Amino acid sequence: MDEFTFIDQIKQSLYKQPALVKGIGDDAAVFRQSAQDIVTAADTLVEDVHFSRALMDALYIGYRALAANISDIAAMGAAPAFYLVSIVIPDSCSDEELNDIYKGMSYAASDHRMDLIGGDTVSGNELSIAITVIGFVNRKQARLRSAAEPGDVLFVTGTLGDAAAGFHILNSNKFYKDSSYYMDRHRMPQIRSAFAKQLEPLTRVALNDISDGLANEANEIAEASHVSLTIYENQLPVRDSFEQFSEEEQHKWKLYGGEDFELLGAVPESEWEQLKSIAARNSTPLTAIGYANNRENKDHHVWLVDDSHTPKRLMKKGYTHRSR
Numbered sequence: 001m002d003e004f005t006f007i008d009q010i011k012q013s014l015y016k017q018p019a020l021v022k023g024i025g026d027d028a029a030v031f032r033q034s035a036q037d038i039v040t041a042a043d044t045l046v047e048d049v050h051f052s053r054a055l056m057d058a059l060y061i062g063y064r065a066l067a068a069n070i071s072d073i074a075a076m077g078a079a080p081a082f083y084l085v086s087i088v089i090p091d092s093c094s095d096e097e098l099n100d101i102y103k104g105m106s107y108a109a110s111d112h113r114m115d116l117i118g119g120d121t122v123s124g125n126e127l128s129i130a131i132t133v134i135g136f137v138n139r140k141q142a143r144l145r146s147a148a149e150p151g152d153v154l155f156v157t158g159t160l161g162d163a164a165a166g167f168h169i170l171n172s173n174k175f176y177k178d179s180s181y182y183m184d185r186h187r188m189p190q191i192r193s194a195f196a197k198q199l200e201p202l203t204r205v206a207l208n209d210i211s212d213g214l215a216n217e218a219n220e221i222a223e224a225s226h227v228s229l230t231i232y233e234n235q236l237p238v239r240d241s242f243e244q245f246s247e248e249e250q251h252k253w254k255l256y257g258g259e260d261f262e263l264l265g266a267v268p269e270s271e272w273e274q275l276k277s278i279a280a281r282n283s284t285p286l287t288a289i290g291y292a293n294n295r296e297n298k299d300h301h302v303w304l305v306d307d308s309h310t311p312k313r314l315m316k317k318g319y320t321h322r323s324r
């Protein structure tokens, strides 16, 4: 299939977003927005770094690639609207696989009412999917990681460590309980977009999505907000069947596993009840896992309290790429 036939195939016949003026088919796309702030992010997924074609069907690769991007928009409290995809296609990738990657992305897009408005197609040696996402948020309402203050309640949505467990299961041929649940958490992460958007009435909330693991993301909030954080290890939410994994695996996956695409946040204690009702309305599991320490604690570290009750530093450690 040549480049032009391919572009014709992936082009949506109908667009959902009213802000769109021109989608695929010219030198660039055009959208118009005057009332809201525009939020944009990019994430690249590369074969054998972020996914493996041996372990995962093309449909999942596409779904997951867009989901990872939508997660960053959700983590800003914004509503996703548009995406652009630049793809490098190796000879080993069949037309069917390529179509399935786009089909996977279109499933994630319809879950969030998004339109594909552009991209680029290149032949190369390695399958690589670079996505740019665009979303909207009410003026000055973007939820920054720098917004945490001393005394805030620290919370996470969902359960932690599932995606890493799923990746482990996909790589192994042993029997595990609940294995399709865990594998799906890796292959088809469900993004907390609706929940994040409904945080609008809160006066203040710091948000970060958990792509690189709780330890990394918590440290990012601590550094950006100039606060130190305390997290209680025994309050970290996990799936019931998570106990089937070794202590070491559990510890590693829930703190450093990443790719759960849950939200980590901090809210003033006075708004905790309101946050709980928003979560309940959205069927979003919500757990308080700690708090932002008072100002006397001048470091900007994250402290983990385990059963020995002695706080230990939770280092900013997770998945890091060599070039960073």
Ligand SMILES: Nc1ncnc2c1ncn2[C@@H]1O[C@H](COP(=O)(O)OP(=O)(O)O)[C@@H](O)[C@H]1O
Pocket: 042, 043, 072, 211, 212
């Ligand atoms: N190659 C790059 N060029 C420009 N900005 C970048 C690049 N890589 C990362 N960034 C920026 O650095 C910040 C952190 O990026 P990253 O760690 O990838 O965030 P996340 O984990 O939320 O995806 C973001 O503002 C991102 O836009």
Ligand SMILES: Cc1ncc(C[n+]2csc(CCOP(=O)(O)OP(=O)(O)O)c2C)c(N)n1
Pocket: 043, 048, 049, 050, 051, 052, 068, 167, 211, 212, 257, 258, 259, 319, 320, 321
């Ligand atoms: C084949 C394969 N190997 C390893 C992993 C695990 N992994 C890859 S990237 C990553 C962390 C997130 O990646 P990054 O590019 O930092 O995403 P970002 O934080 O920018 O959203 C993890 C845990 C995987 N998903 N697939």
Ligand SMILES: [Mg+2]
Pocket: 042, 043, 044
């Ligand atoms: Mg990124």
Ligand SMILES: [Mg+2]
Pocket: 071, 072, 075, 208, 209, 211
């Ligand atoms: Mg992020």
Ligand SMILES: [Mg+2]
Pocket: 211, 212
């Ligand atoms: Mg990262």
